[in-house]
Amino acid sequence: MNIAVIGAGMAGLRAAATLHAVGFCVTVFEKSRGAGGRLATRRTELGNFNHGAQYVTALHPEFQSFLQQAEHQKSVRKWQPHLLRGEKATAGAPASALKRTNTAADIWYQGSPQMNKLITPLLDPFEIRKEHRITCIETAGPRSFILHDDLDGEFGPFDGVIVTAPAPQTAELLQPLAPRFDPIADVEMAPCWAAMIAFAKPLPTAFDAMIHPDPAISWAARNGDHRDLIHRPSPDLWVLHASPEWSRDHLEEDKERIAFLLLEKLHKASGAKLPDVVSINTHRWRYARTIKPLGKSHLSGMNGRVIAAGDWCLGARVEAAWRSGKCAAHAMIETLIG
Ligand SMILES: Cc1cc2nc3c(=O)[nH]c(=O)nc-3n(C[C@H](O)[C@H](O)[C@H](O)COP(=O)(O)OP(=O)(O)OC[C@H]3O[C@@H](n4cnc5c(N)ncnc54)[C@H](O)[C@@H]3O)c2cc1C
Structure with missing residues (x-):
């Protein structure tokens, strides 16, 4: 059985690894230069x-054991930042406002040494064809499919296809195939402007992450370990995420202006005098977080041989992508070998 998986994020790789484990021949197509998707x-x-x-x-529990295993393999580590929630997240906040995040029920993990390493345990020896943006899925008989990419490439035939792009991109690929896929158009995803800032010196705050410190900012966090700062030469690296509302209102503005506006917001929200900026870059996520999910783990059509999956099926988190990818793979196995 030849299966194509579109998208090398958590959902696609979870699906590919599951199919590969039962002996299917899997090819993953990814439009970017690297794997990981929004684990970026x-x-x-x-x-x-x-x-x-x-x-x-x-x-x-199954995702917990995936993370524990990944921790054992050193591709993830626990993260316990000094965290401030809400608008009291200012530099002058009393120490009592600081919260260590981790309780037994709320353990935070990060990819190690960086976020995109979280997918490492899923990288079985199946083929990942990077820099191939699939633009069309063509039916070549009732049981086989040909994929086309944006460079006039043609791939296949495949016995089954799993599409794990964000909902609007999945809808574009699948709606022409069958009305069965129409409900994907009802899924809502919000954008997010992200800023990557390198300060010449450590930002003078007692915390290394803030949640919703300002209506425009949903998240700001130091990248790298706070405790390393004494030993680490500058710069101090921060990532800032604008709120869904702010991101939507500023979606088409140019990157320089977004950088300027978000720095101003960070200054206001942190209450700290910002050190000199060594560099600042921005990234526009058009489809960052699911606002309204599909409400089930995946959607099948074409006699179960084409399946839509991704975080947006179940929610807005990496775990939702993982579960959706796994369920999509099991549905494909059920269709093809019963
Ligand atoms: C700014 C931001 C902050 C977030 N914060 C958190 C958080 O703290 N905790 C959390 O749990 N989740 C968070 N999330 C959500 C989390 O990243 C996602 O839920 C998860 O990574 C989605 O995985 P996925 O595989 O479903 O989709 P993706 O990771 O989006 O993977 C889809 C892949 O498909 C590829 N693709 C798309 N179209 C095509 C095509 N036509 N051809 C080939 N390839 C294609 C894309 O390039 C991408 O690699 C955040 C997301 C963002 C953007």
Whole structure:
């Protein structure tokens, strides 16, 4: 059985690894240069920025054991930042406002040494064809499919296809195939502007992460270990995520202006005098977080041989992507070998 998986994020790789484990021949197509999707890391000469997902939690025991195993393999580590929640998140906040996050029920993990390493345990020896943006899925008979990419490439035939792009991109690929996929259009995903800032010196705050310190900012966090700061030469690296509302209102503005506006917001929210900025970059996530999910783990059509999956099926978290990818793979196995 030849299966194509579109997207090398958590959902796609979870699906691919599951199918590969039962002996299917799997090819993953990914439009970017690297795998991980929104588990993203930007490498710069000043250091690495995790500009997509910030941390991962596990509710389901199976995902918990995936993370524990990944921790054992050193591709994830626990993260326990000094955290401030809400608008009291200012530099002058009393120490009593600081919260250590971790309780037994709320353990935060990060990819190690950077976020995109979280997928390492899923990288079985199946083929990942990077820099191939799939633009069309063509039916070549009732049981086989040909994929086309944006460089006139043609791939297949495949016995089954699993699409794990964000909902609007999945809808674009699948709605022409069958009305069965129409409900994907009802899924809502919010954008997010991310800023990656390198300060010449440590930002003078007692915390290394803030949640919703300002209506415009949903998250700001130091990248790298706070405790390393004494030993680490500057710069101090921060990632900032604008709120969904602010990101939507400023979605089409240019990157320089976004950088300027977000720095101003960080200054206001942190209450700290910002050190000199060595560099600042921004990234526009058009489809960052699911606002309205599909409400089930995946959606099948074409006699179960084409399946839509991704975090947006179940929620807005990495665990949702993991579960959706796994369920999609099991559904494909059920269709093809019963
Ligand atoms: C700014 C931000 C902050 C977040 N913070 C957190 C957090 O703290 N905790 C948490 O649990 N979750 C967080 N999330 C959400 C989390 O990142 C996602 O839930 C999860 O990574 C989604 O995985 P996925 O595989 O479903 O999708 P993706 O990671 O988006 O993977 C889809 C892949 O498909 C590829 N693709 C798309 N179209 C095509 C095509 N036509 N052809 C080929 N490839 C294609 C994309 O390039 C991408 O690699 C955050 C997301 C963002 C953006």
